[in-house]
Amino acid sequence: GAGVSQSPSNKVTEKGKDVELRCDPISGHTALYWYRQSLGQGLEFLIYFQGNSAPDKSGLPSDRFSAERTGGSVSTLTIQRTQQEDSAVYLCASSLVGSLNEQFFGPGTRLTVL
Amino acid sequence: GIQVEQSPPDLILQEGANSTLRCNFSDSVNNLQWFHQNPWGQLINLFYIPSGTKQNGRLSATTVATERYSLLYISSSQTTDSGVYFCAARGAGGGNKLTFGTGTQLKVEL
Structure with missing residues (x-):
């Protein structure tokens, strides 16, 4: 596609x-890359995938968060047992190989936990 | 990790005015980007500028890597320039993430 797409919105x-x-x-x-944007924390990094290398999970806030990337393309971020503090906009970005390159962001998924 | 600070936090301009937004970072960088977040939340890429100067229409940016700052210039501002401007950097010391500043909220009035 022309840009990064995310679902649901x-x-x-x-x-x-x-x-x-x-x-x-x-x-x-x-x-x-996955990032999230919340009122209290601003924009923060969650996880990074590059090819078949082991992902950089250093930004995941708890073990309730996990992500996978199948076939080197589509990625899914899973949040288990959601909490109200998980409410945020979750943003995905992609770049050419490596994190030195320009990152382009998707429109985000706004998550609200009641 | 690297710290990124932006100033001013808020800015109100009359249409047609010029402005300068500043981004200071605490370490050497090998990736620095400026974004405009529109009212719908989309991050729009403005510049990829780890060093040097670039121009795109009414916008230009300069990064002085040795002095650890970057500037975004907006000339002849328009109401459509309103929104939040973010600077984000990747420290040369390693890691894969962009660290974002807290943004400059710009409002351009008629």
């Missing part, structure tokens, strides 16, 4: 439920 869930967020990177981009 909005997600409302109840506390304790699991959610899955999807990201489809720009075609040809081998690096994929």
Whole structure:
């Protein structure tokens, strides 16, 4: 596609439920990133995938958060047993190989945990 | 890790005015980007500028890597320039993430 796409655009869930967020990177981009934007924390890094290398999970806030990237393209971010503090906009970005390259962001998924 | 600070936090301009937004960073960088976040939340890429000067229409940016700062210039501002401007940097010391500043909220009035 022309840009990074994310789905759903909005997600409302109840506390304790699991959610899955999807990201489809720009075609040809081998690096994929997840960030989140919340009022109290600003924009913060969550996880990074590059090709078949082990992902950089250093930004994941708890073990309730996980992500996978299948076939080197689409990625899914899963949040288990959601809490109200997980409410945020989850942003996906992609770049050509490696994190030195310019990152391009998707429109985000707004998650609201009631 | 690297620290990124932006100033001013808020800015109100009359249409047609010029402005300068500043981004200071605490370490050497090998990736620095400026973004405009529009009212719908989309991050729009403005510049990829780890060093040097670039121009794109009414916008230009300069990064002085040795002095650890970057500037974004907006000339002849328009109401459509309103929104939040973010600077984000990747420290040369390693890691894969962009560290974002807290942004400059710009409002351009008629």
